[in-house]
Amino acid sequence: MNEVLKRLNIDKVNSGVCTGTRWLPANGKENVSVSPIDNEEIAVVRTATLKDYESVAQKAGEAFKIWREVPAPQRGEVVRQIGEALRNNKQDLGYLVSWEMGKIYQEGLGEVQEMIDICDYAVGQSRLLNGFTMHSERKKHRMYDQYHPLGIVGLITSFNFPVAVWAWNSMIAAVCGNVVIWKPSSKTPLAAIAVQNIISDVLHKNDVPEGVFNLVAAQSSVLGDNFVGDKRIPLFSITGSTAVGKRLSAIIGARLGKSILELGGNNAVIVTPSANLEMAIKSVVFGAVGTAGQRCTSTRRLIVHESIYDQVVEKLKIAYESVSQKIGNPLHKDTLVGPLVSENAVEDFLHAIKQVQKQGGEVLYGGTPYDCENRSFCHYVVPALVEAENHYEIVQEETFAPILYIIKYKTIEEAIALNNDVPQGLSSAIFTQNMLESELYLSETGSDCGIANVNIGTSGAEIGGAFGGEKDTGGGRESGSDSWKYYMRRQTNTINYSTDLPLAQGLRFGF
Numbered sequence: 001m002n003e004v005l006k007r008l009n010i011d012k013v014n015s016g017v018c019t020g021t022r023w024l025p026a027n028g029k030e031n032v033s034v035s036p037i038d039n040e041e042i043a044v045v046r047t048a049t050l051k052d053y054e055s056v057a058q059k060a061g062e063a064f065k066i067w068r069e070v071p072a073p074q075r076g077e078v079v080r081q082i083g084e085a086l087r088n089n090k091q092d093l094g095y096l097v098s099w100e101m102g103k104i105y106q107e108g109l110g111e112v113q114e115m116i117d118i119c120d121y122a123v124g125q126s127r128l129l130n131g132f133t134m135h136s137e138r139k140k141h142r143m144y145d146q147y148h149p150l151g152i153v154g155l156i157t158s159f160n161f162p163v164a165v166w167a168w169n170s171m172i173a174a175v176c177g178n179v180v181i182w183k184p185s186s187k188t189p190l191a192a193i194a195v196q197n198i199i200s201d202v203l204h205k206n207d208v209p210e211g212v213f214n215l216v217a218a219q220s221s222v223l224g225d226n227f228v229g230d231k232r233i234p235l236f237s238i239t240g241s242t243a244v245g246k247r248l249s250a251i252i253g254a255r256l257g258k259s260i261l262e263l264g265g266n267n268a269v270i271v272t273p274s275a276n277l278e279m280a281i282k283s284v285v286f287g288a289v290g291t292a293g294q295r296c297t298s299t300r301r302l303i304v305h306e307s308i309y310d311q312v313v314e315k316l317k318i319a320y321e322s323v324s325q326k327i328g329n330p331l332h333k334d335t336l337v338g339p340l341v342s343e344n345a346v347e348d349f350l351h352a353i354k355q356v357q358k359q360g361g362e363v364l365y366g367g368t369p370y371d372c373e374n375r376s377f378c379h380y381v382v383p384a385l386v387e388a389e390n391h392y393e394i395v396q397e398e399t400f401a402p403i404l405y406i407i408k409y410k411t412i413e414e415a416i417a418l419n420n421d422v423p424q425g426l427s428s429a430i431f432t433q434n435m436l437e438s439e440l441y442l443s444e445t446g447s448d449c450g451i452a453n454v455n456i457g458t459s460g461a462e463i464g465g466a467f468g469g470e471k472d473t474g475g476g477r478e479s480g481s482d483s484w485k486y487y488m489r490r491q492t493n494t495i496n497y498s499t500d501l502p503l504a505q506g507l508r509f510g511f
């Protein structure tokens, strides 16, 4: 057995159902986790049946009754220790993430670092679940608002950040007094099992009740619409495609549940004539090619001023040429571009390239499978640079692959309009040294995205900010800033310490 798997306590066959420290028998189908690197099996996960899910949901409900009464800073102390456990396992977990989903090892480490960062953040937050006090219009009355835990938080995560999304939801949810049921992507169940193993000692040492941090690896045909329809779960946080998000949020909405949606992005970088081009090119390449274009925040469109267009395209071609020398096994130190997660993803990539050509675009670089003739499978591609127009149907869509559409603009107003003229609204960036342009871009008439950056790229957001976007991205916010408020219920309290009973608005109601 591989040493990393051993250290992460992953066996050849693993249960995918856990209530914290206890692994329950999983009676559903086997899910063989296969690495996109070489198409080889890593290990097997037994998925949950509905009955298995039911035992977890019950445990979670019981645990909530205990956990909500633990003082928030004590909940924070547990999260602090989880952060320590993650620090101690950073290399191994980063390696497994890279192995199971194909991002380069450096990015695997970065993902675990995000988990550690959000733990630190959540520890502080555990002492800052503050409400406001308000002045009452009535004499000897006091008003304030306070935040209480919600209950069970359902968490559906995607393959591309198989563990960090768990952390920035669960760590905040946990300090807020909630319990979590996590359904990981069926492409990355082992990373989820490793996380549960890493935290289990901490839970045990701190007598955290079973049912606070739950995992249910399940097929979507077993646990899908019925999961989000479960009335015992007041809040769902869902990361995935816009199509799936729309369907699931309709089910949650129909029962007036809450949801935090992190769906598709179609993120643009505007490069203006005053931009520092060296910086712009570097961050565009990282944004477009990093994680093989499989981040929600990946740079998908480049909006370039016509006066520097040729220059930017030339520089990009040179950069892509050198990055393309480093396509390969993401666990090797020099690799910059790993495989796409599946053969389907490669098909989507090739389909988009065909479509954009049909619609009038011109491929300037890449856009082909990489070294597929020498293997029995095809997971690697050469990142593509494509001259295109914003209105092309395929440019309006999110293709989860390394394709960068390059678009020309004349005026800054036009550039901003192009930035906004897509259904999605997650991340965006401008490279400029002109303050009039950057301020316009950040104003109410500027970028309509949840994230708008100046002189840094679209991907690689820090955990301290609220993460999420508008329009087809779903409107959710998670991670930092005041996102914690989504994980709590707000209560407004008015206290009368007089012996009178004055009514609000000076109303009289004598009898």
Ligand code: UN1
Pocket: 114, 160, 161, 239, 294, 295, 296, 297, 298, 458, 459, 460, 461, 462
């Ligand atoms: C995602 O792609 O689902 O900004 C999240 C970033 C990361 C998060 C990406 N911090 O790229």
